[in-house]
Amino acid sequence: MPRICAALIAGVLATACVAERIAPCPDDWCGTAVIATPAEADVLFPPSTQGDIGRSIIDLVFTRLADLGPDLNTVDPTSFEPRLASSWTREDSLTIVFSLNPSARWHDGAPVTAEDVAFTYEVYRDSLVGSPARPRVLQIAGVDVRDPHTVAFRFPRAYLEQLFDAVYHMWILPKHLLGAVPRGELVSHPFGRNPIGAGPYRFVRWRAGESVELVADSAYFLARPGLRRVIWRSTGGDMSAAITQLFSGSVDVLTYLPPEAVQRTETSDEIRAIAYQPSTFYSYLLFNFRDPADPTRPHPLFADRALRRALAVAVDRAAAVRAVDGADGIVADGPVSPAMWIYGAEYERLPYDAARGRRELTQLGWRDSDGDGVLDRYGRRLSFSIIVPETSAQRRRFAQIIQEQFKSLGVEMRITELDFNTFLQRAETGRFDVFYGSYGGDPSPASISEVWTRDAIGGFNFGSYVNPDVDHAVRTALDARDIETARGRWTDAVSLINGDAPAIWISCTVPKAGVHRRFENVSIRGDNLTATLPLWRVPTARRLPRDRYDN
Amino acid sequence: MHRFVAARLLQAVAIVFLVGTLTFLLLQLAPGDPLSSTSSSLLVPRTVVEQQRRAFGLDRPILEQYVRYLGNLARGDFGYSYREHRPAWHAIRDRLPNTLLLAAAALVVTFGLGIGLGVAQGLRAGSRVDDVLSLVSLTVYSTPVFWLGIVLLLLFGETLRWLPVSGATDPVVYDQLSLLAQAWDRIRHLTLPAVTLGAIGAAATARFQRAAMLDVIRQDFIRTARAKGLAERTVVLRHALRNALLPVITLFGLAFPLLLGGTVLVETVFAWPGMGKLTVDAIHGRDYFVVTGAAVLAAVMVVLGNLLADILYRVLDPRTREAA
Numbered sequence: 104m105p106r107i108c109a110a111l112i113a114g115v116l117a118t119a120c121v122a123e124r125i126a127p128c129p130d131d132w133c134g135t136a137v138i139a140t141p142a143e144a145d146v147l148f149p150p151s152t153q154g155d156i157g158r159s160i161i162d163l164v165f166t167r168l169a170d171l172g173p174d175l176n177t178v179d180p181t182s183f184e185p186r187l188a189s190s191w192t193r194e195d196s197l198t199i200v201f202s203l204n205p206s207a208r209w210h211d212g213a214p215v216t217a218e219d220v221a222f223t224y225e226v227y228r229d230s231l232v233g234s235p236a237r238p239r240v241l242q243i244a245g246v247d248v249r250d251p252h253t254v255a256f257r258f259p260r261a262y263l264e265q266l267f268d269a270v271y272h273m274w275i276l277p278k279h280l281l282g283a284v285p286r287g288e289l290v291s292h293p294f295g296r297n298p299i300g301a302g303p304y305r306f307v308r309w310r311a312g313e314s315v316e317l318v319a320d321s322a323y324f325l326a327r328p329g330l331r332r333v334i335w336r337s338t339g340g341d342m343s344a345a346i347t348q349l350f351s352g353s354v355d356v357l358t359y360l361p362p363e364a365v366q367r368t369e370t371s372d373e374i375r376a377i378a379y380q381p382s383t384f385y386s387y388l389l390f391n392f393r394d395p396a397d398p399t400r401p402h403p404l405f406a407d408r409a410l411r412r413a414l415a416v417a418v419d420r421a422a423a424v425r426a427v428d429g430a431d432g433i434v435a436d437g438p439v440s441p442a443m444w445i446y447g448a449e450y451e452r453l454p455y456d457a458a459r460g461r462r463e464l465t466q467l468g469w470r471d472s473d474g475d476g477v478l479d480r481y482g483r484r485l486s487f488s489i490i491v492p493e494t495s496a497q498r499r500r501f502a503q504i505i506q507e508q509f510k511s512l513g514v515e516m517r518i519t520e521l522d523f524n525t526f527l528q529r530a531e532t533g534r535f536d537v538f539y540g541s542y543g544g545d546p547s548p549a550s551i552s553e554v555w556t557r558d559a560i561g562g563f564n565f566g567s568y569v570n571p572d573v574d575h576a577v578r579t580a581l582d583a584r585d586i587e588t589a590r591g592r593w594t595d596a597v598s599l600i601n602g603d604a605p606a607i608w609i610s611c612t613v614p615k616a617g618v619h620r621r622f623e624n625v626s627i628r629g630d631n632l633t634a635t636l637p638l639w640r641v642p643t644a645r646r647l648p649r650d651r652y653d654n
Numbered sequence: 655m656h657r658f659v660a661a662r663l664l665q666a667v668a669i670v671f672l673v674g675t676l677t678f679l680l681l682q683l684a685p686g687d688p689l690s691s692t693s694s695s696l697l698v699p700r701t702v703v704e705q706q707r708r709a710f711g712l713d714r715p716i717l718e719q720y721v722r723y724l725g726n727l728a729r730g731d732f733g734y735s736y737r738e739h740r741p742a743w744h745a746i747r748d749r750l751p752n753t754l755l756l757a758a759a760a761l762v763v764t765f766g767l768g769i770g771l772g773v774a775q776g777l778r779a780g781s782r783v784d785d786v787l788s789l790v791s792l793t794v795y796s797t798p799v800f801w802l803g804i805v806l807l808l809l810f811g812e813t814l815r816w817l818p819v820s821g822a823t824d825p826v827v828y829d830q831l832s833l834l835a836q837a838w839d840r841i842r843h844l845t846l847p848a849v850t851l852g853a854i855g856a857a858a859t860a861r862f863q864r865a866a867m868l869d870v871i872r873q874d875f876i877r878t879a880r881a882k883g884l885a886e887r888t889v890v891l892r893h894a895l896r897n898a899l900l901p902v903i904t905l906f907g908l909a910f911p912l913l914l915g916g917t918v919l920v921e922t923v924f925a926w927p928g929m930g931k932l933t934v935d936a937i938h939g940r941d942y943f944v945v946t947g948a949a950v951l952a953a954v955m956v957v958l959g960n961l962l963a964d965i966l967y968r969v970l971d972p973r974t975r976e977a978a
Contacts, residue, residue, distance in 0.1 A: 135826055142935060146739040233706055287709070291739045311748035312927030314825035334825050339925030340935075344807060348820050348925075351812040524686035524940060649826040 132319065134330040134641035134650045136622070138632070139338045139345050139354040143312060148295035149274035150227050150234035155358070155544075159633040160335060163317055164210075165274035165300035168201050168220065169266075175381060175442040175546035175629055177267040178586055186325070187215055187275055187301065196261035196584070197244075199269055203252040206324035209277050210305045217254040221246045222278035231286040236272040238553075243268060262582055263589050264547060275301065303328045303637040313337055319637075329624065329640035331653065333633075349374055349617045352647075357617040358632055361496065362429060365615050376615040381441040381629045382433065384543035384614070386498065387606040388489065388505065389566045395534045398567075404487060405536070405566075409467055411604040415453050417460025417512050423504045424610045427497060435608035437597045438555055442546040442629045445590055451598035461512055471513050478513040486515035487536035490529055493520040498539045501609055530565040538565055541612075546630055548593050552577045555600050568605035621645040662964065666957035673953035677946045678723060681937075682716045688736030688940045710734065723946070733943025737936065742943040745932060746951065752822050753928035756851065756920070757913045757955075759844050763852025764859055764909055769902060771856070772863020773895060779868055787860070795857035799916050803850040803923035810846060818843050820925035847924040851916050855909055862905055866898035873897075900971055907963030911956045 144157035149165050152158055169191065172182035188201040207215035224246040227234050234240070244259040256269045277299060284292050298306050303325070304317035315335040319328040336354055338345035346364050349357040350371065360368070360376055368376045390405035405411055424432035436452045439445060469478035469485050478485040491502050502518050509516045516537070521529065529535050542554060542563065554563040556574045576596035583589035601608075616632060618625055621641050628634040641650050689703050689712065707713045711722065726733060732743040771791065775784045794802070811819030818824060822843050823836070831839060870876065871894055879889045918930035925931075929948050936944035 137826060145737055148739070151739065230705060233703070291734070295739055308829075310823075310825065310927065311745065312752075312931060313821050313823070313925075316825060332826075336821060336825060337925055337927065338820055339922045339931060341922050341925075343804060344820070344923050344925065347807055347812050351815060351819060353811070353819055523938065524684070528685040652827055652830060 131643070132321065132327060132329065132331055133646060134622075134639070135332040135334065135652060136330050136356055136636070136639065137334045137336050137354045137649070138356040138358065139348055140335050140358055141338060141340045141342070141345065143335070143337045144315065146290065146295040147298045147306070147309075147315075148290055148292070149276065150232050150236065151290040151295070153235060155632070156335065159358075159631055160315055160317070161274055161298070161300070162302070162631055162633050163304040163333065163636065164298050164302045164306050165276070166207075166302040167270050167274055168203075169270040170634065171267075171271065171546065171628075171630075173380075173626065173628060173635070175383070176444050177271070177547045178263050178444055178589065180266055183266060183270065186270075187220075188270075191266070194255065197258045198255055199258075199265060200249070200253060200255045201269075203254065204324055205252055207301055208322070208324065209279075209301050210299045210320060211277075211280075213277065213279055214251075215275065215301050216251045216278075217248040218251070219275050219278045220254045221248050222282060223273050223276045226276060226281075226286065226289065227273050229286045232289055239268055239272045239549075260582065261584055263584060263586065264549060267547060277301075304333060323637075326637070328637040330636070331650075333636065346617075352619075355619040355622070356632075360615045360617045362427075364617065365429075368617060373620055374617050375620050377618045377625055377627050379614045379616070379627045379629045379632075381446075381546075382543075382611050382613045383440050383442040383546055383629045384541060384610075384612045385435040385438065385440045386501070386539070386541040386609045386612060387435065387438070388609065389538040389540050389606045390568075390604075391533060391535055391537065391565070392567045392569070392605070393533050395536065398533050402536070403483065404485070407467070408603060409463065410469075412453065412602075413460045413463035413467065414509070414514065415460075415604040415607045416456045416463070417514075418505055418508055418607050419455050419457065420607070420609055421455065423501055423508075426504055427500045428610055428612060431613065433611040433613060435611045437601050437608055438542070438551050438606075439548070439597060440543065440546070441611050441613075443548045444546075444586075445548050445593045445597070448590055448594045448597070450594045451601050453601060453604060457508075457512070464512065464514075469513075476510075476513060477515045484515065485513065486517070488517040488519050489537040489539055490519050490521055490526055490535045491539045492523050492526040494523050495539075495541075497612065498541065502539055505607075505609075533565065533567065535565075540565070540606075543612075544630060549581060551593075551596065551600075552581065555605065566605055568603070570599060570603055573599045573603070621647065621650075658968070659961070659965070662961050666954075666961065669957050670950055670953045674727070674946055674950045675720070677949040678720055678942070679716065681940065681942050681945055682719070684940065686940050687712055688942060710736070723943070727950075732947040735936075735941055735944050737939040737941040737944070742941075742947045745936075745944050746929065746947050749927055749929045749932045750951070752926060753914075753917055753921075753930065755822075755840075755844065756847055756917055756926060756928055757910075759848035760851035760855070760913055760916075761906075761909065763848055764855030764913075765902070765906065766856075767852065768856035768859025769863050769895075769899070771860035772902075773867055773890065773898075775860065775864040776867025776871060776898070777890065779864070784864075788864075791857040791860045794853050795861070797854065799850060799854055800919045800923060802853065803847075803920055806846050806850055807923060817846050819846065822927055847920050847926050850923070851913060851920045854916075855912065859902060859905055862901055863898065866901045867894060870894045870898040896970070900967065903963055903966050903970065906966070907960040910959030914952050914955065 140156045142156060144160055145153055147157060147161055149161045152161055166186045168188040169183045169186050172184055174182060176182040187203055187207050189204040191199055191201045194200050203215060203217060209215060226232055227236055227240040244257040247255045249255055258265050280299060281289060281294060296309055303320055303323045305320050307316040307318050309315045317333045319331050321327055338348055342361060345357055348354045365376045368374050390411055391402050392406055394400040394402050420434050424434050433441060437450055464478060468480045471478050489502055491498050506516045506518060530538050553559050555568060556577050557569045560567055573596055576592060576599055580589055580592035580596055583592055616627055622639045623642060624638050624640050626635050689706055711719060723733060735742045735745045738745045771787055775787050778784050807819045810817045824839055828836060828839055876889060876894055879893045917928055918934055920926065921928045921930040933945060933948040
């Protein structure tokens, strides 16, 4: 009897295994990419989506009027690539007119019209929606519908990045589906978990906490996507488990590989590391200009420009970057990431010179008078703390290395690791001496104004750094009308900032993703994992079983 | 019996109320709030953030927010998930079945495996089998659940590739499978998390069950049953095991909170889309109402588990009924 039962169970299970109603992918456009993500998207409503995961999904479901090219150049009109707009013309210095591609369709079959573009602009600029992109969209004075396939963007002033501001920050929304929804309710509308866009992939399903599935729109008006299906799979937030899933073949792409996993790909037959190029990141040790105990007073140490400069030149950033990011790490030389078109310009840099740093500290009166290994002056020790998010292993390692370098100078830097919320709250309220920050995602030098100017106090300018000359230089750079003038003014602004040393620039981290080797035509743009994903293919000979499933 | 259940239910309501209150207050005291817990939220102008705070009532005094929350809760409204931009109950509802499934499977492992091993050891006390099983159960019992999960994941997922290592289903094929195949897919995904979560409890149960079996097996009524010529199988299952189960039933009540605590770690390792992972993410995102709702639900499950254990105890042991 037990044997009969066992045989029955085995039979049932065997039947279960083969009783699939699988429709095989019928053509050459097969392939499935399973992307591992540490968390899941918040909401798939483009104006409100925050975080890289949500943005990588909406970038496939929705589309912009035009997109940046692979070099992320924000000022050269020829480097922009058409999307919903098939062409655009500059009517005058304040107006850009876009012609929409008449073949563009929403995934429910409705045509994409100029009304959708104007509606999108109104939604993004509405304070009730509260989009993070709102400050950039407010650079646009208005959007006029000229005819069903022509729309004009008006600007209140002439400047170099008008085209970038018109196209980059907004994914076009379907007015026929959302126009009747009160603006304050848009973000919580069911559309945000079941979106309909006009991008290369259609939304299929979202299993809460588990996966989001998209399928290629075979009738996509630009070019048919190379992969049939894309699935985001939440890996639960544990990095070692996520790496195991990648190397065990459970997933095809891991959005971020830590350095030790990058090394592992070198001997892997299945997984390779692909860099996000060009990097949009730079990290820095930010000095607080205000006293954490009483923000109305200057910081007892870092209000002193000479001290900041002495500390900045004393840090061997190249050695730290080699130790943490490896040989291909990039040393940051200002508030500029490699993705910005001004990267590498001739702005002033503070070179590494430990002897000079030590000499300048001595000239400032910092001496170890009590022999405790820490410099002091007028009874005050050269000792301060740095706050670091405990979630970032990379920033913790950098902080430890720099702590050792400072120690050899007689400078005591205590590392305080904080959970991200506390870290952010301490930064926002100015309760820190030094803050280990990282800025990224935006390829425009205009982002400098969001961190290093007086207007950014209350935003990303956590250290309350103010230099009226910098504010003026940034304003004139933002208003420049040609590339060479803008380059010169940005160079001046960055030189002024670097000269003040409001921070010690550390690294332009080049993140790497793990990608299965069967995919070809793979590249990853610096600002977004999926910007080039519609071009990925799986050659027929290299297909795995999961590549052959239709949805 | 009815009075007993009614009294315990009243206690349960008080406990759940206390848990909800404490969770709500502790979260409000933690740094940050739902509208400023991500770096991208800094790009939203302060005026807009303040406007949203007012709209959600986050600018009101804590006591007022709490009273309003209680009023909403009484109407079955768990509040709003700031992170998922939908009712908090919807976020919880989507994950709850997965956690219940995992906890139930882990309970089966804990008590099925634990009782089986304990009985086997009790009947062979002092033998080499008993020694080996004692060593194994002690080792497993001493193992952190997180570490055990990683080891099983590496062994069965990466090295042997026998079992899937993440999620509750295979998103690539699940919707194209027959119902039976879908069930099989779920079982395969459930195996490693359930074994990880249940194994440590099984080791503890085995040790309790072994000791209880040793106590019972030496009793006079067992000797009498054997003297009556009953089959050994009947003696063990009907007479010895039933009496030896009482201490283990106490464990059943205690297992519930441990399992719910363990699901947080196991769900993280195996990317199981359940309440544990949701709660951790909600804590990081200061998603107040999701955390409070999850804590209230967990409290309900724990008190119900304990109540069930008490009722089972009274059903199985007539002495407790007489004492009452």
